Amino acid sequence: MQVGSAQVIAAAGQQAVPSGLAIFGYRENGVLVAEAGIPGTVPARRGRIYAETSDSANTGLAIANANDSAATVSFYFTDATGKDFGNGTVNIPPHGQIARFLNETPFNGPQRTEGTLTFSSTIPVSAVAIRGFLNERSEFLATTLPVADPDMPLSGSVYFPQFADGGGWTTQFVLVNPSDQAIRGTLSFYAQGSAGAPAPSLSMNIDGAVVNQVAYWIPGHGSQRFSTMNTSSEMKVGSARATPALFGTAPVGAAIFSYHSGGITVSEAGTPSMIVGNAFRLYAEADTSNAIQTAVAVENAGASDTSVNFELTGLDGTPTGRSGHLVIPASGQRALFLNQIPGFESLPMPFKGILRISSANVNIAVLGVRSRWNERGDFIFTTTPAISESAPAHSTLVFPQIVDGAGYITQFITFSGTPAEPPSGNLQLFTQSGGSLGISLR
Secondary structure (H helix, E strand, O other), X not given: OEEEEEEEEOXXXXXXXXXXXXXEEEEEOOEEEEEEEEEOEOOEEEXXXXXXXXXXXXXXXXXXXXXOOOEEEEXXXXXXOOOEEEEEEEEEOOOOXXXXXXXXXXXXXXXXXXXXXXXXXXXXXXXXXXXXXXXXXXXXXXXXXXXXXXXXXXXXXXXXXXXXXEOOEEEXXXXXXXXXXXXXXXXXXXXXXXXXXXXXXXXXXXXXXXXXXXXXXXXXXXXXXXXXXXXXXXXXXXXXXXXXXXXXXXXXXXXXXXXXXXXXXXXXXXXXXXOOEOEEEEEEEEOOOOOEEEEEEEEEOOOOOEEEEEEEEEOOOOEEEEEEEEEEOOOOXXXXXXHHOOOOOOOOOOEEEEEEEEEOOOXXXXXXXXXXXXXXXOEEEEEEOOEEOOOOXXXXXXXXXXXXXXXXXXXXXXXXXXXXXXXXXXXXXEEOOOOEOOOOOO
């Protein structure tokens, strides 16, 4: 197994790089047991992640240094009560990387903990957090977790465009406080709804209480978790939003939804909290056997119905001539596979390209979900990022964790996520020590 990082740098004559993601898959005995979508990241000086270690779950952190000089990274843990502990430092060489579980060196966290880990660096670095879960078959499932930037706190609501509960599904909502002061607010749940009326609140069994919203209070640089507990065969699908108290800071979090079949946790994926926009792009894929299918979840955060438009282009930027639209009610949500979108029912297969989702109003949140049936007939999935067309352009894009060999493969997908981004760039691969990583690409 080879482990390292990758960096996309601007092509000759360009000042910016395209957006992108990496998808790594893990096979045991010829069976694909997990996939995880790793978004390309922009370097930052600080970060904070949800930290959990237990008998079945563990959190890994990968930090990549895309600079020509070494980075010194300091870190500390915070427990559920807001108490800090476990300070330490680690040096990362130029273009090097470190990837460890939090109970391993250099982090040396306790074998059982729930809280956060905060890191800061002498120069900007890129990071990704991975939740590893050992299921009932002792298979390793991986879920990407967001990294909060304490230097860029958000105000106003943040949104989770998709969660599922019941019918074998459960969801955990983990909220991280990006600030050093306590924050409070409300986590609310909404049904999909019908056009012409606001979507109703959705009652959920949250940690043993049936409610349509829960209040959160999170100590400085701490975290809080809420879990659904619906054991019925009826599946509920909807969206959620975390709304901070007046003038308060919004949390950064993930809705980790899991699918269970025959007493086995088959797959997990994380819906990151996000802000709204009016136009997004995401990578989309579908094949003839439905072994791989992209789904898209769209949440309307506005106070009235909104018409959402969908357009498809090929990977080479050529329009497919196919478009469609949906009307989504206020506070409502829709989650559809690619060929279920009106206008895409007869999409030629196989297809790989870019799906553009837009609305006349700046009030939608969008999430991609990549699903597939593995060789054993299990339904597995991972989330993929939707890039807001209003996002700023960047000169560097980093994939903090790539893995190849010993059952692992990594796919890289780059595309022009905004009108200002070029369609091309140069991909470079590095070892953990900063040397050139010799992996065959095709």
